[in-house]
Amino acid sequence: MFAAAALALLVTLALTLARALAGPTxxxxxxxxxxxGTIVLLLLAVxxxxxxxxxxxxxxxxxxLLNVVGTIAVLKFFRYGDLGAPGEEEDA
Amino acid sequence: MIDAASWLCLxxxxxxxxxxxxxxxxxxxxxxxxxxxxxxxxxGAGFVLLGLALQAxxxxxxxxxxxxxxxxxxxxxxxxxxxxxxxxxRGVKPLLAxxxxxxxx
Numbered sequence: 001m002f003a004a005a006a007l008a009l010l011v012t013l014a015l016t017l018a019r020a021l022a023g024p025t026x027x028x029x030x031x032x033x034x035x036x037g038t039i040v041l042l043l044l045a046v047x048x049x050x051x052x053x054x055x056x057x058x059x060x061x062x063x064x065l066l067n068v069v070g071t072i073a074v075l076k077f078f079r080y081g082d083l084g085a086p087g088e089e090e091d092a
Numbered sequence: 093m094i095d096a097a098s099w100l101c102l103x104x105x106x107x108x109x110x111x112x113x114x115x116x117x118x119x120x121x122x123x124x125x126x127x128x129x130x131x132x133x134x135x136g137a138g139f140v141l142l143g144l145a146l147q148a149x150x151x152x153x154x155x156x157x158x159x160x161x162x163x164x165x166x167x168x169x170x171x172x173x174x175x176x177x178x179x180x181x182r183g184v185k186p187l188l189a190x191x192x193x194x195x196x197x
Contacts, residue, residue, distance in 0.1 A: 001099045008106025015113035027179050034171050035129045042140050049144055057156040068167035075174045
């Protein structure tokens with residue numbers, strides 16, 4: 001049954017990658033990349049159970065933390081053109 | 093009994109993930125695609141992690157699964173909100189139906 005869940009997650013990964021490749025704007029690609037992060041996190045957990053090594057869950061936690069930091073960093077870069085910008089005083 | 097419940101949860105989670113990805117691929121504009129992607133982050137992740145936790149029983153593994161669920165629960169809406177703000181700031185308009193006209197989709 002873990003194999004079926006892993007297969008469903010792999011199909012999801014393929015469809016999401018298709019959107020990331022096809023996405024007309026950079027924001028579509030970013031949304032797809034964020035979703036790929038979530039799917040890989042779930043896939044790590046399922047594969048850990050599939051092979052009987054739940055230590056993979058630690059990798060999943062680290063991957064989730066890196067994923068959200070990466071997405072927010074890229075979005076801030078798009079918003080301000082600079083990763084060190086202080087905030088949004090100009091139009092708040 | 094617990095095995096059956098766990099398998100049901102894993103199946104539902106996988107199904108929700110595939111449906112969300114189909115929506116991500118087929119929806120017409122960015123904001124509807126974000127809506128479809130949120131299905132993966134909420135229903136899909138929730139059911140898959142619940143199924144795994146039912147298999148693990150009350151151990152440290154279940155605590156780690158709960159930590160992963162909380163991580164997704166808090167970070168996914170934050171990332172989606174930031175994405176929507178960045179899209180609106182860049183001038184992306186939501187695709188709206190014409191006033192009084194039936195939707196083409």
